Amino acid sequence: MLREKFSSGLAVFFATLGSAVGLGNIWKFPYLIGQFGGGAFLLVYLLCIVFVGLPIMLGEFYIGRKMRRNAVGAIAALAPNTAWKHIGTMGVGASYFIMFFYSCVAGWVYFYLFKALCGDFSAITMESAKAQFGATIVNPVTPVIWQGVVLAVVATILAMGVSKGIERITKTLMPLLFILVILCDIRALTLPGAFEGVHFLFDVDFSKLSAVAILTAMGLAFFKLSLGMGTMITYGSYFTNDNNLFATSLKVALSDTLISILAGLAVFPTVFSFGLEPGAGPGLLFMTIPLVFSQMPFGGILLIAFFFLAAIAATTAMLSLVEVPIAYMAEERGVSRPKAALFNAVLIFAIGVLATWSVDKDSLLGYMTFMGRGFFDWFDYLSSNVMLPLGGLLIALFIGYRVDRADVERELSNGGSLAVSGLLSFYFFAVRYVTPALLIIIFLNSVGIIKL
Ligand code: PHE
Incomplete structure (x- = not known):
């Protein structure tokens, strides 16, 4: 069977950006900045x-486009009969962990869209905004239905x-998304007292940083750019041969960062x-957002x-998450795409409901916590703060020390047709020394072995 590819450079860019831009920008980024105190975390x-992020993204593009295979198969083919292929296996595992909670939050978003269509936010106040969200997430039925709807949409596409x-x-x-965030910003920044929010986002106060904050910022970087778990290997495997991988990653x-900051500029002035x-x-x-648009002309439509x-x-973003196991099942196990899509949607739903039922202490399974965290928090914590950075570390080591450097140089320079030799030296320095060292230091810092 002929393997599919994206049709042009623009398609490569939008698909990859479509993976990177997601709930990470509009939901996670603002609320983590809020929890960890603003500018220093951002820095x-x-x-x-x-x-x-950038060195690992390039490494993933290299693996994917060179081998034109799914994450597990591509690594296994680059280093036959070695344990390296388990980077791919772990990636498939991480993509499930993310989807279990991601599909829950995506369900809230779909539900809020539905509520906005019904005009439910027309008389909203700060208290009612809080109360509506609280009631939404602890309801045992509604969010589960929407989670199912999300998964059905993703599997169909x-x-x-x-x-x-x-x-x-x-x-x-993707272009539409950009325009809408800007519209939100204009409204948020013209609210009374908006600039306090801008200060909160950009003023750097290092005393607010902690080991957890640093680990979380790094985990967020991985999560945001969809790294460390094979998404960019899988998407890279669909890139065109003449795509400039350096330019695409940059x-x-x-x-993606711009969209996150724009989302922060919509949220914090309002806060x-x-x-x-x-x-x-997580409710931020x-x-x-319903408050930003309340009491303004055309607010209902903008909402x-x-x-x-x-x-x-x-x-x-979910398309790219679920594509990791789908490509794997289709290519390594011979399952058809539609069957793989259906199987994954059902599996994610079956376990994802545990996340949905454990979001809050008043949720159905809210009493089930393990070391202070429920299912939702564990899926999130383990994927972002452990599996993705660990996968990223292994990818950096794989590129820096295991594969043939000349081969990487050939792929990243499109067979020598791009003049990137300076960039390549810089790249190898980063991927061999800087990236692994930083990851190891942050890991050791987070478990308390060293103190930054
Ligand atoms: N980058 C996506 C976001 O920010 C999430 C994601 C993570 C997608 C990992 C694919 C792989 O929402």
């Missing part, structure tokens, strides 16, 4: 993107294939203007548009 995050499914959807919807990382708590946690987005686009972002 550590940006450093992680540059020194850890994926069953259609790479170019008819992933490419078509991301190319149409464009994706920059655009301060309405006197909400910046550290409110769902309480602020629908915003949640529609949040739903798009969540969906396109």
Whole structure:
């Protein structure tokens, strides 16, 4: 069977950006910045993107495009009969862990879109915003239904294939997302007291940093750029031969970061203007956005548009998450795409409901905690803070020390046709020394073996 590919450089860019941009930008990024106190966390995050994220993204692109196979198969073919292929296996595992909780939050977004369509937010106040969100997440039925809807949508698009499914959807919807975030910003920044929020986001106060904050910022960098688990290997395997991988990684990382910051600029001015708590946690987005648009002309329509686009972002990111096991099952196990899509949707739903039922202490399974965390928090913590950085570390070591350097140079320079020799030396220095060292230091710091 002929393997599918994206049709152009633009398609590569939008699909990859579609994977990177997701709930990470509009939901996780603002609430983590809120919890960990603003600018200093943002700075550590940006450093992680540059020194850890970009080198690993390029490494994943190399593996994928060179081998033109799924994450497990590509690594296994590059280093036959070695344990390296388990980077891919762990990646498939991590993609499930993420999907278990991601599908839950995506379900909230779909539900909020539905509520916006019904005009449920027309008379919203700070108290009612909080109360509505609280009631939504502890309800044992509604969020589970929406989680199922999300998974059905994702499985249907994926069953259609790479170019008819992933490419078509991301190319149409990513530009729209950008425009909508900007509209939200304009509104949020013109609220009374908005600039307190801007200060919160950009003022750097290092005394607020802790070992957990640094680990979380790094985990967020991985999560944001979809790294350390084979997504970028899988997508890289669909890239065109003449794509400039350096340029793509840079464009994706920059655009993604810009969208996160724009989302922060929509959320924090609102938080301060309405006197909400910046550290409110996972509900932050769902309480602020309805407030941003309340009592303004056309607010109802903008609110629908915003949640529609949040739903798009969540969906396109999920396409790339579920594509990891689908590509694996299709290529290594000979399962057809539609069957693999259905199987994965059912599996994710079956375990994902545990996340949905354990979000809050008042949830159905809210009493089931293990060392202080319920299922939702464990799936999130283990994937972002452990599996992705560990996968990333192994990928950096694999590229830096295991594979043939000349081969990497050939792939990243498109067979020598791109003048990137300076960049390549810099790249190898980063991937051999800087990236692994930083990852190891942050790990050791987080378990308390060393103190930053
Ligand atoms: N990058 C996505 C987001 O920010 C999440 C994601 C993680 C997608 C890992 C694919 C792989 O929402």
